[in-house]
Amino acid sequence: MEDEVDRLVAAWRRERPDLDVEPLEVLSRVSRLARHLDRARRTAFAEHALEPWEFDVLTALRRAGAPYQLSPGQLLTQTLVTSGTMTNRIDRLAGKGLVQRLPDPDDRRGVLVRLTQGGQERADAALAGLLDHERAILGELSPSQRDDLAALLRQLVAPFDNLAD
Amino acid sequence: MEDEVDRLVAAWRRERPDLDVEPLEVLSRVSRLARHLDRARRTAFAEHALEPWEFDVLTALRRAGAPYQLSPGQLLTQTLVTSGTMTNRIDRLAGKGLVQRLPDPDDRRGVLVRLTQGGQERADAALAGLLDHERAILGELSPSQRDDLAALLRQLVAPFDNLAD
DNA sequence: TCCCAGTATCTTGATGTCGAGACATTTCCA
């Protein structure tokens, strides 16, 4: 089946026949698919009354394992936002009762952000919902195609992930 | 080589062994790769003193073919932003002399946005630079792997692209 | 012990985007 990138590439071949636009076949599809996935995620989370950024923070804490707490600095590195943004996010999540701020007993400059019981439940439910949605999207592919795709993508991502960011 | 998604998946398997997190192997890699690509694009465009959003608008006009003009509404559907955002973008591009606003001769409500000579040159140069960068990223893969990857991604994207958006 | 560079977090101001609504013009239908 044809997609928007096929149309995009055709337009460039018509307007710029001198250029090799083959890289777009892969990388434009990655970008466009990511945009669609963002929208799908937003929809999936709305069923649990969560914004994507809330999910990102809550699940980072959930993945940390009991007692489900991290410093703001650790959350920064996991979510790739700036410190000002994280302060704002923690404020709002604390206001909703999904996390609480605790003083770090070992460092009086520091703070620990801990998932509340309610926050953990919301995170767990939203993750399950997200995975259901994503399984539906991947229904287009056979199990072996999924494995192939994951392996190819890993090859492209790994150089970025293993570089000092 | 290992990547961040391998670590992410391992953490979930430890914390939520009851869940099947296999979809993340594909879709989290798509999202993360897209984020890395955004940063790489930003770097590539900076060599031509362009922001990503400027590139998006200028190349939409460039792809339209001579005389390189589209209505704001057509630009909306191609760039997936809202009308308020597009008005703002056109204002700034016009201020830099990269596009100009012309009254639509056929519809007095309407406006046509036309690429200037300078705008076209910037768009063409930035596209060539982007493709060079992207070719380097894809250097990890053989030609047949790229074809496979493009085909698998097309299968995932096509249902979104061919749905009323 | 004192000081100072380093670390951790929060505050502030600027920016770009979105969503809703305003306004002008066109199109469709009675």
Added chain:
DNA sequence: TGGAAATGTCTCGACATCAAGATACTGGGA
């Protein structure tokens, strides 16, 4: 032909983000 609905663009207010600087505390060397 008259009027309502649709269309195309712009304006405005709210919001999340970022970058840079402010504030508070720690820890090692003189």
